[in-house]
Amino acid sequence: xxxxxPTPEEMSRWDRLTIDEFGLxxxxxxxxxxxxxxxxxxxxxxxxxxxxxxxxxxxGNNGGDAFALARHLVNxxxxxxxxxxxxxAQYTQDSAYHLKLAMDMGIPCSYLPEYExxxxxxxxxxxxxxxxxxxxxxxxxxxxxxxxxxxxxxxxSYVLSLDIPSGLxxxxxxxxxxxxxxxxxxxxxxxxxxxxxxxxxxxxxxLVTSKIGIPRHIKDQHPTAHVALGPDLADLLPEPSATxxxxxxxxxxxxxxxPGLTGAPMLAARAAFRSGAGLVSIACPKALTSAYxxxxxxxxxxxxxxxxxxSECFDSLLPSLSRFSAVVFGPGxxxxxxxxxxxxxxxxLPHARTLYDAxxxxxxxxxPDLLALIGPDAVLTPHPGxxxxxxxxxxxxxxxxxxxxxxxxxxxxxxNLVLKGAATIVAGHEDPISISPFCAPNLxxxxxxxxxxxxxGSLMAQGHPPLTAARIGVYWHxxxxxxxxxxxxxxGNTPMEIADYLPTALKEWKKCVQLxxx
Numbered sequence: 312x313x314x315x316x317p318t319p320e321e322m323s324r325w326d327r328l329t330i331d332e333f334g335l336x337x338x339x340x341x342x343x344x345x346x347x348x349x350x351x352x353x354x355x356x357x358x359x360x361x362x363x364x365x366x367x368x369x370x371g372n373n374g375g376d377a378f379a380l381a382r383h384l385v386n387x388x389x390x391x392x393x394x395x396x397x398x399x400a401q402y403t404q405d406s407a408y409h410l411k412l413a414m415d416m417g418i419p420c421s422y423l424p425e426y427e428x429x430x431x432x433x434x435x436x437x438x439x440x441x442x443x444x445x446x447x448x449x450x451x452x453x454x455x456x457x458x459x460x461x462x463x464x465x466x467x468s469y470v471l472s473l474d475i476p477s478g479l480x481x482x483x484x485x486x487x488x489x490x491x492x493x494x495x496x497x498x499x500x501x502x503x504x505x506x507x508x509x510x511x512x513x514x515x516x517x518l519v520t521s522k523i524g525i526p527r528h529i530k531d532q533h534p535t536a537h538v539a540l541g542p543d544l545a546d547l548l549p550e551p552s553a554t555x556x557x558x559x560x561x562x563x564x565x566x567x568x569x570p571g572l573t574g575a576p577m578l579a580a581r582a583a584f585r586s587g588a589g590l591v592s593i594a595c596p597k598a599l600t601s602a603y604x605x606x607x608x609x610x611x612x613x614x615x616x617x618x619x620x621x622s623e624c625f626d627s628l629l630p631s632l633s634r635f636s637a638v639v640f641g642p643g644x645x646x647x648x649x650x651x652x653x654x655x656x657x658x659x660l661p662h663a664r665t666l667y668d669a670x671x672x673x674x675x676x677x678x679p680d681l682l683a684l685i686g687p688d689a690v691l692t693p694h695p696g697x698x699x700x701x702x703x704x705x706x707x708x709x710x711x712x713x714x715x716x717x718x719x720x721x722x723x724x725x726x727n728l729v730l731k732g733a734a735t736i737v738a739g740h741e742d743p744i745s746i747s748p749f750c751a752p753n754l755x756x757x758x759x760x761x762x763x764x765x766x767x768g769s770l771m772a773q774g775h776p777p778l779t780a781a782r783i784g785v786y787w788h789x790x791x792x793x794x795x796x797x798x799x800x801x802x803g804n805t806p807m808e809i810a811d812y813l814p815t816a817l818k819e820w821k822k823c824v825q826l827x828x829x
Contacts, residue, residue: 377440
């Protein structure tokens with residue numbers, strides 16, 4: 312169901328165990344990596360005969376991959392020049408082995424620090440083999456200069472990066488502070504964590520993951536702490552039964568709405584229906600129920616005797632609470648003292664399958680002691696600003712270490728967490744945590760989070776375990792956002808259109824999965 316996302320340290324451990332314990336040599340791993348890169352380059356670039364290629368070979372193992380690739384390119388008729396970052400005699404072990412083979416073929420080599428980059432003619436292909444995932448920043452001045460040269464040449468050349476664009480952190484995806492801007496990145500064995508994070512997007516180009524021979528049992532015995540959500544999550548959404556009735560698909564309660572904020576529960580309710588819920592109700596202060604009179608598909612439950620939340624609203628809710636399959640608590644709730652009083656009463660006797668969103672999260676951050684009451688089946692769906700409230704930091708600080716904050720929060724409090732944003736994170740009570748592959752600008756609008764809450768709540772109501780519901784919901788929401796870009800390439804869609812597109816997105820999603828299988 313998922314794609315592994317090793318950190319540089321985890322990948323290094325796999326490499327070491329493969330060589331030292333399994334007995335597959337580093338020379339073979341480099342050969343496999345170079346052949347994988349060659350295959351991807353031929354597929355994406357086209358015929359390589361007579362192509363001019365400049366290979367930037369760094370001082371470490373990434374340079375060894377580059378030496379091996381240079382040999383294959385020459386065998387296919389390309390004209391290749393190797394630019395090596397240190398003196399030839401300084402290369403050792405596996406890199407030296409592949410360098411010798413390249414030299415034995417007569418491939419010309421030049422010492423990169425002495426090469427005059429300003430005199431380079433137009434080149435068809437640039438191979439970036441300067442730095443691999445083992446690099447830790449910041450970059451030295453000479454590396455920064457070489458990376459700038461690659462990017463300058465890349466304006467007119469096709470740039471292939473081996474394993475990761477040089478200069479990117481394999482953990483955070485951040486340039487340190489420069490990074491190659493590749494057209495194609497061929498990453499080896501599994502995509503590294505940093506490649507999936509938003510800062511890396513403009514540097515990676517097309518990402519191709521190629522196996523190089525790391526044994527499965529080594530990866531199973533040493534699992535990664537991060538995984539990517541994958542398209543086969545669609546397999547957890549079965550075809551509807553011909554004999555099903557509305558009760559089989561669950562009854563979800565949207566708990567929210569306040570004066571001026573009645574639209575948020577409506578968006579969550581619409582998304583719940585569009586993602587398959589059988590019954591949907593909105594519970595809000597009694598005087599606000601008329602706001603939903605134009606939506607006959609939605610049932611309402613009036614609480615209290617006014618248009619404001621208060622402690623007594625819970626007395627109106629409690630007799631009905633057990634008949635709902637799941638609850639979404641927070642859209643449009645408001646941040647009043649009355650809303651806080653209602654939250655306190657609710658958490659004394661909460662529905663086990665409750666998703667806390669929006670203003671409920673703001674209130675919980677004011678009273679973090681209440682988090683102990685929400686239970687292990689709860690799901691919290693903060694955006695970075697809401698997450699920052701819990702830690703007393705800025706949203707910017709959260710975005711610089713999203714996975715770290717998500718892990719600390721969810722593991723420490725034994726809750727399920729969805730940290731929204733580009734490459735949304737889903738964390739449960741233990742590793743691995745999941746990362747969405749989507750960065751969809753069409754989702755960057757007010758109300759999009761209410762739609763996501765409705766999807767996840769709907770899936771919980773339909774019987775999916777909360778963490779599974781969160782994973783499916785995040786992928787479905789992200790996939791819908793990317794598909795909406797076909798009709799709204801410059802954004803401009805509304806959150807209701809996100810909700811209404813969900814059934815079509817699921818149809819297209821399942822079709823893509825079936826095509827890959829066949």
